[in-house]
Amino acid sequence: MSEVRVRIAPSPSGNLHIGTARTALFNYLFAKKNKGTFVLRIEDTDAERTKQEYIDNIFDSLKALGLNWDEGPDVGGPYGPYTQSERFDIYPKYVQELLDKGFAYECFCTQEELDAEKEEAAKNKKPYVYTKKCLNLTDEEKAKLRAEGKKPAIRFNIEKAQKAFHETSMLTFDDMVKGKLHMDTSLLGDFVIMKSNGTPTYNFAVVIDDMLMKISHVIRGEDHISNTFKQILIFEALGAEVPKFGHLGMILAPDRSKLSKRHGATAVSEFVEKGYLTEALINFVALLGWAPSDGKEIKTVDEIAQDFRINEISSSNSIFEYDKLNWMNSHYIKMLSIPELKERLKPYLKKYDLSELTDAQYTRMVEVTYEPLTLLSDITDAVPYFFGEDVVIEDKAKEVLETETSQEVLKSFMEQAKDWEWTEENLHEKLEAFRGEFKAKGIKPKVTMWAIRAAVTGRTCGADMTAILAIIGKDKTFHRVSEVIKQAV
RNA sequence: AGCGGUAUCGUCUAGUGGUUAGGACGAGAGAUUCUCAUUCUCUAAACAGGGGUUCAAUUCCCCUUACCGCCGCCA
Numbered sequence A: 001m002s003e004v005r006v007r008i009a010p011s012p013s014g015n016l017h018i019g020t021a022r023t024a025l026f027n028y029l030f031a032k033k034n035k036g037t038f039v040l041r042i043e044d045t046d047a048e049r050t051k052q053e054y055i056d057n058i059f060d061s062l063k064a065l066g067l068n069w070d071e072g073p074d075v076g077g078p079y080g081p082y083t084q085s086e087r088f089d090i091y092p093k094y095v096q097e098l099l100d101k102g103f104a105y106e107c108f109c110t111q112e113e114l115d116a117e118k119e120e121a122a123k124n125k126k127p128y129v130y131t132k133k134c135l136n137l138t139d140e141e142k143a144k145l146r147a148e149g150k151k152p153a154i155r156f157n158i159e160k161a162q163k164a165f166h167e168t169s170m171l172t173f174d175d176m177v178k179g180k181l182h183m184d185t186s187l188l189g190d191f192v193i194m195k196s197n198g199t200p201t202y203n204f205a206v207v208i209d210d211m212l213m214k215i216s217h218v219i220r221g222e223d224h225i226s227n228t229f230k231q232i233l234i235f236e237a238l239g240a241e242v243p244k245f246g247h248l249g250m251i252l253a254p255d256r257s258k259l260s261k262r263h264g265a266t267a268v269s270e271f272v273e274k275g276y277l278t279e280a281l282i283n284f285v286a287l288l289g290w291a292p293s294d295g296k297e298i299k300t301v302d303e304i305a306q307d308f309r310i311n312e313i314s315s316s317n318s319i320f321e322y323d324k325l326n327w328m329n330s331h332y333i334k335m336l337s338i339p340e341l342k343e344r345l346k347p348y349l350k351k352y353d354l355s356e357l358t359d360a361q362y363t364r365m366v367e368v369t370y371e372p373l374t375l376l377s378d379i380t381d382a383v384p385y386f387f388g389e390d391v392v393i394e395d396k397a398k399e400v401l402e403t404e405t406s407q408e409v410l411k412s413f414m415e416q417a418k419d420w421e422w423t424e425e426n427l428h429e430k431l432e433a434f435r436g437e438f439k440a441k442g443i444k445p446k447v448t449m450w451a452i453r454a455a456v457t458g459r460t461c462g463a464d465m466t467a468i469l470a471i472i473g474k475d476k477t478f479h480r481v482s483e484v485i486k487q488a489v
Numbered sequence B: 001a002g003c004g005g006u007a008u009c010g011u012c013u014a015g016u017g018g019u020u021a022g023g024a025c026g027a028g029a030g031a032u033u034c035u036c037a038u039u040c041u042c043u044a045a046a047c048a049g050g051g052g053u054u055c056a057a058u059u060c061c062c063c064u065u066a067c068c069g070c071c072g073c074c075a
Helices: A018-033 A052-064 A091-101 A111-123 A139-147 A158-165 A202-212 A222-237 A268-273 A278-286 A301-307 A322-335 A338-349 A359-369 A376-382 A395-402 A404-417 A424-440 A445-457 A465-488
Strands: A005-008 A037-040 A104-107 A153-156 A170-175 A179-184 A192-194 A217-221 A244-248
Touching: A005 A018, A005 A217, A018 A037, A018 A052, A018 A217, A018 A244, A018 A268, A018 A278, A018 A301, A052 A268, A091 A104, A091 A153, A091 A192, A091 A202, A091 A222, A153 A222, A158 A222, A170 A222, A170 A244, A179 A222, A192 A202, A202 A222, A217 A222, A222 A244, A268 A278, A278 A301, A278 A322, A338 A359, A338 A376, A359 A465, A395 A404, A395 A445, A404 A424, A404 A445, A404 A465, A424 A445, A424 A465, A445 A465
Parallel strands: A005 A037, A217 A244
Antiparallel strands: A104 A153, A153 A192, A170 A179
16 A cells, blocks of 8 residues: 555634644544654635734644644645645646646636626526536637637536546545545536636645645545545546545534634634643544544543544534533643643733742642633632732622621631641641531531631632631731621621 | 435434443532532433334435535635
């Protein structure tokens, strides 16, 4: 078997989409599994929509996900350049070849003419196919049109190619994930391969690039299935080897429509900003359409690659549901080491003055707060009471503090705690005894702790109380508790 | 409209011509903990519908339905 070469070919008209990331992943997995080469190609033929920031975003996101490419615009490779706009001088030669072989022809139709025909077809509820009216233009006619200043586009002659390589008008290929796919190509219109401005269209450029880059397997979204038939015909017309194709189901939003901005994040970088770990993202997205043979769902990309078989990918669409992603994200957060967490949490702690805490205090704070986090960004709202002198008392905490019991607890706490040695270990013991004392009076430990928690943090839930006291220190603790007692009087 | 594709718990999926149709997330109940979270235990939850083929169909075939995609001088 010849060398496996796959590619991901994003268009830089937006940030790296989560769906593109999944396609990239499956290509990457296929390459890994088959000891092949993973190529990154930037399809920026649409100059108007291309932006450098999108190209950067695509690079950064792919890298962050761990999907490193072997050949690409930045690292180069034997079949470059890997940016389509730098390949414009390559395509005319192949257009000419097709023209010479009669598989392509010039079309002088104007946009207005074409639009009118489409409108007409729509009115009659007929599918629109190009009329082929430029197919048999004589040289004189063409010369005349040219003299009028008209520039031709080049169209591919489907019927001619189909007849040259196939018995009937049916074209069939064996898709790696969907099985045999058929299409009656007589239903397809002769499509443009080179625009009148001299730039290639997508369908043509892909074929030339895939051919020249020796791509052996094309794995992409199923929205490309109908393109595949056109592309196969071009490969054949050029006498090139046709790669194998595999078409993946789409990722849909929970309402079964295309995943878009109104459903939340769509770009990998947006997910990251929201506090998702790239490890969780890639793992989650792998599970959309693919299932591990051992039932273990938490896996690194490399582990998945070992187990991966492309024909086992589900061929149906799947819905992007946040529940499982969130679960997975919290799971990955728990697997992070404390030093790593300290670093990765920092961007989400910008609103606080971290210099208020010593490194040891910061460490401890992270240790006692990371567990319930679903998103890294959840840390923002989980830690306000570690900072500043005073604290905002939430409504629920207010209710707790208004009870007589709470006041009694707090007064007693002030009384006793002033003599406590303020280490976490000691506080733990003292607090336990403190709870015991009240328990003897018929006050539940839970109620006792609530009073202290509400006064010190302004909340009814949060991190381990002992640790909180130890981290913020005796002064802040006393300050906050006495404020509460003062206000009640 | 035409063409192509898909159909197992709410979601992601496993699975088989004969199974108590399995797992995960989520949901509900309970236990543990100062709270939240964790952890543990338990529960509910699916083969889209109709025809065939067959001793037997969720599994194979056909039709219907639903959903998705494609029909650009976008990619």
